[in-house]
Amino acid sequence: MNEPVLGGMAQTALDRHEPLLRVGNTNCGGCGFSSLMQMMRHAVADQPVHLVIPACCAAVSAGVFPQSTYGAPTLLTTFASAAAAASGIASVARMNGEDTRVVCLAGDGGTYDIGFATLSAAADRNEDVLYICYDNEIYGNTGGQRSSATPAGALTTNLSRGKPEQKKDILAIMAAHRIPYAASISLAHAEDAVRKLRRALDLQGFRFLHVLSPCPTGWKSEPALGMELVRLAVRSGLFPVLEVFDGKRYVVNIEPDFSDEALDMYLSLQLRFQKSGITAAGLRPDIDRHWQNLRALSGRIVPARRSA
């Protein structure tokens, strides 16, 4: 009644015995991808799972041969190949009657940019693959350069001022592939996140999950505040949390309060926005427009509510 029921989610008999991401990995402290992997562990439970990871931070964090920090069979692929390699693994698993869940874990670089054609094609073929994009809005593995997921106003190591272009709407693009399931996930809403991870794991065909993944190193923010930043992004409406079924049915999972206070807080806690002069007021019109669109798609044509 008082707080969301987290108890029973972690370290229960249902939980996967072996962590998906083991200790001793080299991810930065407070890495959103690490958090995602902990939640994945709860969602995967006892299902057999194969991970497919292209060149990205998650590939580096796999550890050094012959050790591995992934507690599951894992294929590290070239940068642009995850969705195609996963197609191969899933195909072989199915033809051998194995129910192995094949999960791609790719960053925004591998998803939005270099791996995009591969991703789009695998979605088009409706491969039986769960593709998860952990989006830290930056080329983190190379030290923090602009990607097409970098939000407007953010500074990167290869931009002399805040990025003028808006972030690509990857969820809409993937939904437009009319795949069975596309959803965005807020790691700060563990219950909703684990529920959707479970649903995505259980469905057949191509599933796409978009995870806003806090990156203290790239965002120039406190490692401890990663979840709070995600929460603020959700609250302010900047990061809509929703599910799209078959490219048609849109369901908003978490209702933002659209507060400028949350948005201002979000911006002020990250040094990457500090030097660009971007403000909540500057971002608000685009957020409002996006939400008007989402309202229409979700069949709830209610204008974005603004709190005082």
Added chain:
Amino acid sequence: MSLKLLSANHGAALAATLAARANRAGRGFCSGVYPITPSTECMEYLCLQEIEKGRVVKVESEHSAMAVCIGAASAGARTFTTTSSNGLAYMAENCIAAALLRLPVVMAVANRTLGPPWNIWADHGDSLLLRDQGLIQFYCADNQELFDTVLCAFRLAEDQAVMMPVMVCMEGFILSHTTAQIDVPEQAQVDEFLPLTAIPHRLGDTPHALGQVELPHQVEVHRHQHLAAMNGAVDVYAGIRDEFERVFDRRLPDAVVAYRAEDAETLIVSMGTIGATAERVVDRLREQGQKVGSLRVRLFRPLPMEAIRAWFAGKQRIAVVDRDVSLGFGGVLWGEVNALADPGTVVQSYLAGLGGGDVRPEHIENMLSDLLPRTSAGLPAMMEAA
């Protein structure tokens, strides 16, 4: 056994199909394919075959085609793909990955000039891109040889001591689009010839990553092991030839195909269909009393150095004909075999048939005319054949 009239492209695809079906009791077959001239017909043929426990994934690029093969092989399946030219260049990153991950992917490559400027005709320059990356390379001269080599490639690639990709190359159009009889074995024979695919390091149930970070020392040792496996493949291939003969009752050509070379003073060294032309030239010149022979390098990686050195022993002159050029150097094959000749042997590089030019006997005779008066090798000589 039955004789079928097939293009080399279709022959390669049929061989792959038979190999695919042969793994039905194993973990099956999976292929990623993407069309490019002149390998398109191979890919099309494969796509239309019924393969029990098999899937051909029609992907969006050559890069992904190989990625599908990597994924499928990492899951333990038999894998095959085909491409050409820029497609191979685009696929190259994943070809290298497949090699370094030691995954036994078999590829049929229709050799074609890289561009732009665009040109769709034969040139070995595309497959030679991958010379140093840990893939075995065969170069074939006719349809039957190509068919047999593709079958053999599965056995070689999947051999526990080899375990790496094998490329079977054919010159675009010249071979890929030439139709001829191919003696096609029964499925049962192929089943007998090819053991079920067993990739020892494939992903299974236990935590195991393929391709995680390696530190310098580990790379050193793994490269050394790869090199040893590659060199060992020469002997493994010799063994497979015997096995092939036992099952199919015909002999696969050797790693290097020597033709009237024993007593030759002059040797013509080449790869692919130029070798067939060279053999015709040898016959003609032998009639004229010239002591000429031909050596066709079929297995280019690993390079059968001992065999080549043995054939080179005592030769006065060697003409190395390359349908490729390493710009800034010369013929690639020439560069490779140069050091294998006796001191004092004149080893001259000839570049012929680049961009798909039709290398006719006269061209080779011209080379020999050029070579005979030489007392030492000169710069690589371009023999315009078109």
Added chain:
Amino acid sequence: MKNDTSLEPVPTSLADLSLPLEVRVHGRGGQGGVTCAKLIASLYTRMGFHVQTFGDYGSERSGAPIQAFTRVDRQTIANRNKVYRPDHLIVLDEALMGPQVLSGTAPGALLLLNTRSPLDAYGGQYANYRLGVVDATAIAREHGIGSSSVVIINTTILGAYARLLGVSLGALEAAFASLGLGGDLAAAEHAYEQVQIRTCDPADAHAVAPATAWQPDSAPVTPLTEHRADSPATLKTGSWSTQAPRYRNHAAPCNLACPAGNDVRGFVQALQDDGADAAAKVLLRTQPLPSVCGRVCPAPCMQACNRDAFDGAVNIRSLERWVADHSTQALGKQAVARPRRFAVVGGGPAGLSAAYQLVLHGHAVTIFEAGPALGGVLRNGIPAYRLPPEALQRDLQRILDLGVETRFNVRIGHTDLLRMQEEYDALIVCAGLGPALRLEAEGTGLAGLEQGLDFLDRAKLGKVELRGRVVVVGGGNTAIDCARTALRCGASSVKLVYRRGREDMPAIAEEIDSAEFEGVRLVLNRQPVAFSGNGTVSALVLAEVEPGAPDESGRRRPMVTQRTSNLECDTVFLALGQSAGMEWLPGTWQVRDSRAWEGSQALDVWFAGDCATGEGTVTHAIGSGRRIALAVLGRLDNAPETQPDAGSAVAPGQIRFSHFDVVPPHRDKELPPSVRRDSFEECNHGLAGPEEAGRCFSCGQCTHCDTCLIYCPEGVITRSESGYRIDTSYCKGCGMCVAECPRSAMEMHEKTKLEVRQCL
């Protein structure tokens, strides 16, 4: 060896610099180790040397150990290898220190450590190195370089290094200016001054062989094709961080606010987890009168409740009532080695509380009460509609059941006190307040004018009938009680006159609400200056009052004006408070610090409750009684006085509201006003159930809610018997668990040396 803390340049001068010089910096990713090596190179460049600097890049992430190198020479440097035999070794984080860091470092080399430990702490350690130690982290943090979790110390330590080199402060300043690091100069200068240096005896230097040099890795490497299962990683990422989280209870604001000293959070959580009996066990440790306080306490705990800023304070008072009304739990008397005898004067809340604590601790107690029964103001001052006699009786019985003796109708005078002093180990006087205060105004002798307390006492004992218009003067709880009682006794109208505004009324806010709800009208900012009537009062003369300057309590001082008006009435009750009334004590006694003194001689006579503090509420009296009882016990046993430091309370800003759903408070069931004003039936029926306990945030105390478990990115938190365990060998110190803890029951701390060692 000698310590050198003077500011003179260090004896080793740059002229003595043995070239080529090799510097190795050990740090962590994100700490600026590579930049540190670059800065060192820049420093030498300024001196005209050739330099070369590079990092040993790996795939490591923020926090992972890294190395960086700088070479210095008079000529172009051709060496392209890493530094295996450093002349200068700079360690940016002492937690990194281990054999690998010292690897290849020859005796006599310079070793500069960033450490919290002073030089003395090293004793003979690193004796064969020239050692410099500086707390660069503290300095950089003080100068605000980096963030709170990742302090960047590369520029700071450069100051210490410059000092070790013998570079002058002026040269350092010039170097910083040329590097565009003017902003960090102050920190560097600070480090320049703070670094402690120990020279190294050349004899020592040669006595020891160089540390082991780097060895090539010759471990066997399994072929890829033979490798089928991976072992877990052995990298102990706990070494990446100097900080680690831990569970720590912090004070709850309700607990700190409770005048009785109740463990409010504890009983509410016990109620939620294990029910009323468990809650009673917690509550009864400090609270002898839960049935009473669960009804009449002004509940400062609820004003302090952090949930107030979210969706309304937890209804703690009514939860206490729920526990009292739904549990028959009682605590047992403890066994004590040496039972003592105590007398308590006064059977009101303070006396009851003192007696309760003493008897719980196993001692014998006798209460001397001037009235005919226990309870004091609870018995005769609080109307039955607020505190039914049965409720009081339940609490009293629980105390009596512990074996407290009582003497009723005994009014103690000063001779009694002197005698009792001899008879008992100690006396605790809890006599409450003296007589009611009177109003100095014309006409106070008129009939129809009565002290409110007397009226309440009469009303409690039997039926009192009133008619006509009643005016109550005063703004405290007694005034409100009089007003609401008057309604129930038949008054046609009741007005309450108070000289200040509503917000200044000392009465419990909910009580004022109830009074108004029942029909009492407030006449505010008015002061009675006269009463008129013909033998019987028929009107008050009210002067308007203006708020003046604030007094020390912050309330505006009332300024009575000349503007007056008449308020007609039939009865007036005065509720203006009570005097201290301690004139009955022996004349030779003085009262200081809640204790009686005869000159400089402290007597075993103590004072608690209103007579000692005048704080005026039941809860305060209970707290005072308990504290004095415990103080007396401690003093008699010569136990050292312990003042447990509760720490500061968890503030609303430290609660993660986002982890909670909005759930409005559960309200008490109240009788409708039409029914209430006709009866002395208790008008508040309390809560319908104990669910309200579930609203408690449990500020500052872990409830095992699993939030830390769920949000730990590393998965290094596991359940343990006592709650959770953190594997600090792998914890990277990101602080996510602490930041996400909904209730501030965790904190980050600097790792102990033991914890650091466990990670190496």
